[in-house]
Amino acid sequence: MGLLDIPVEILDEILDLSLPLGIEGLALSCKAIYQRAAPQIRQHNALRRTWRCTNNSRTRRTDDTLQILYDIFQEPLGADYIEVLDLCDERIPNDGHYLTDRQWGAVEEPQSRSIEPNSRSSINFREIPMAMGNLKTFIEKSFQATAKQVNMDDVWSDIMKTELHPDEDDYKESIWTVVSLLNMLPNITTLRLPSWWEGPQGAVGETLHSIAQAANITGGPPKSLSKLKTILPFAEIGYESKAALQSVYECLTLGTMRELYLVSAVAVDDQYTGQPFKWIHPELTSSITRIEFAASCIDADGLSQLVAHTPHLAIFKYSHQCKWHGCQYDWNAGTFVETLAHHCGNTIIEIALTLEGLHGHIINGTSSFRSFPKLEKLEVDIELFCGPPVESGQRQGQDAYIPPGDNPWAKADIPCIGSMLPDNMREVQINTDYETPDHDALRALLKNLREQRAERLHHLERVIVREYNGKSVQDLVDQAGATLETLGAGSMGPYLKENVPEWRRKFNDRMVRMLQGNLSTD
Numbered sequence: 001m002g003l004l005d006i007p008v009e010i011l012d013e014i015l016d017l018s019l020p021l022g023i024e025g026l027a028l029s030c031k032a033i034y035q036r037a038a039p040q041i042r043q044h045n046a047l048r049r050t051w052r053c054t055n056n057s058r059t060r061r062t063d064d065t066l067q068i069l070y071d072i073f074q075e076p077l078g079a080d081y082i083e084v085l086d087l088c089d090e091r092i093p094n095d096g097h098y099l100t101d102r103q104w105g106a107v108e109e110p111q112s113r114s115i116e117p118n119s120r121s122s123i124n125f126r127e128i129p130m131a132m133g134n135l136k137t138f139i140e141k142s143f144q145a146t147a148k149q150v151n152m153d154d155v156w157s158d159i160m161k162t163e164l165h166p167d168e169d170d171y172k173e174s175i176w177t178v179v180s181l182l183n184m185l186p187n188i189t190t191l192r193l194p195s196w197w198e199g200p201q202g203a204v205g206e207t208l209h210s211i212a213q214a215a216n217i218t219g220g221p222p223k224s225l226s227k228l229k230t231i232l233p234f235a236e237i238g239y240e241s242k243a244a245l246q247s248v249y250e251c252l253t254l255g256t257m258r259e260l261y262l263v264s265a266v267a268v269d270d271q272y273t274g275q276p277f278k279w280i281h282p283e284l285t286s287s288i289t290r291i292e293f294a295a296s297c298i299d300a301d302g303l304s305q306l307v308a309h310t311p312h313l314a315i316f317k318y319s320h321q322c323k324w325h326g327c328q329y330d331w332n333a334g335t336f337v338e339t340l341a342h343h344c345g346n347t348i349i350e351i352a353l354t355l356e357g358l359h360g361h362i363i364n365g366t367s368s369f370r371s372f373p374k375l376e377k378l379e380v381d382i383e384l385f386c387g388p389p390v391e392s393g394q395r396q397g398q399d400a401y402i403p404p405g406d407n408p409w410a411k412a413d414i415p416c417i418g419s420m421l422p423d424n425m426r427e428v429q430i431n432t433d434y435e436t437p438d439h440d441a442l443r444a445l446l447k448n449l450r451e452q453r454a455e456r457l458h459h460l461e462r463v464i465v466r467e468y469n470g471k472s473v474q475d476l477v478d479q480a481g482a483t484l485e486t487l488g489a490g491s492m493g494p495y496l497k498e499n500v501p502e503w504r505r506k507f508n509d510r511m512v513r514m515l516q517g518n519l520s521t522d
Helices: 008-017 023-027 031-036 038-051 065-074 077-081 129-143 152-163 175-182 202-215 245-252 300-307 333-344 439-446 449-455 474-480 502-515
Strands: 084-086 190-192 230-232 259-263 265-267 290-298 315-321 350-357 377-381 427-431 462-468 483-487
Touching: 038 077, 065 077, 065 129, 065 175, 084 502, 129 152, 129 175, 152 175, 175 202, 202 245, 230 502, 245 259, 245 265, 245 300, 259 502, 265 300, 290 300, 290 350, 290 502, 300 333, 315 333, 315 502, 333 350, 350 502, 439 474, 462 474, 474 483
Parallel strands: 084 190, 190 230, 230 259, 259 290, 265 290, 290 315, 315 350, 350 377, 377 427, 427 462, 462 483
Antiparallel strands: none
């Protein structure tokens, strides 16, 4: 029997069941099916417009996650259409080039917590006992497939304790509300967590782990988080801002994860103000290929816990920022790069390493990238080389040390950048100091560059030296056969220090596009 030979009422049921993923292919299979599917096509287009990108560009207040859950209870198909979910309450500017701390990453608490009317539901369901009871049953049913151990009475008690009065100044969202929503999203690809997210612990952590484990099981019906590919930043930039890398650990174990973008990520076990990171399940590895951490605070040990389990990592970009109470006041760039090379040297093709707030010293400087044989593009701040190499045994900073009899390291000892590069390199970008370029360090770094390019670096197409608001290093750059790029004031004012590096400007642009539903990372 052909598809057109079955009774129309059964065909209508098939068309209904094809939403959301199968309707387009089924409707386009022939003209007759397309005509019959007109109601389902209209429904599909409406649901896609409403739900695909659930973020702050809509009338819904997305920091009120319980409202989203209630909307899904009223329209269960909506959950299947969510691909991009932004749970931060932040208004994103149209242009990402000059985002300030308070525009990108700085998630401000709204002045008023009153809930805006939703396009599908303007009733205050929180005040209707039957509506809340139905929502509780709806959430409980969703957990039965992934986390049967959930005690729904405890879950609902926590939700009721924190969620009933969103218009009050001390309103706090329940972490169970967020986990309940994540448990309903089989087609989500891109996630931005709430600004208060600190990571689930106890029963909540066990539940999220169960959801992640279920998502990694192939076959069977669609599973929540089984298509999650990208995590976007949810914290602000700043000395007092910290987002524990551990808080996104369960997402990192998903087999579909490819990209991790964070702001103010912290992975430091200093027994003080740092927040340690540990890969809890050594039998699991991550499928991540791209990591970008802006204004973050990670040492070599914290990095090792992550990249030792990312065997496919191809792109790594990081800017360092000292955090509250001097966490990583001094930073060891040398051991950081060595750790990255030890675990992922054979897979990485692009690296960016810059500084956004180092109040102390570079303990050991970077002295080589030769352990990255496939590396093609490198962007670095010149300060990363301004420290003795690890192999010298010397250290700068609060725990400074010079082996007896050794001459103290000096900037003139910085190797030529050409000698540090693998043969495969195609492009190098060097950012000079934001305020006053360090001519001595740059002179050392560029020495013999012409010879290195002629003798060994035959694929090196561009060496860019970037200076902010001036051309004081022009002669040094010309002598080395490199290209000087200057940045000054733009149409929206002066560049901020963190936006001088090319990768940080692209980072801002990419985050804005992805939150708007453009999932391309090019």
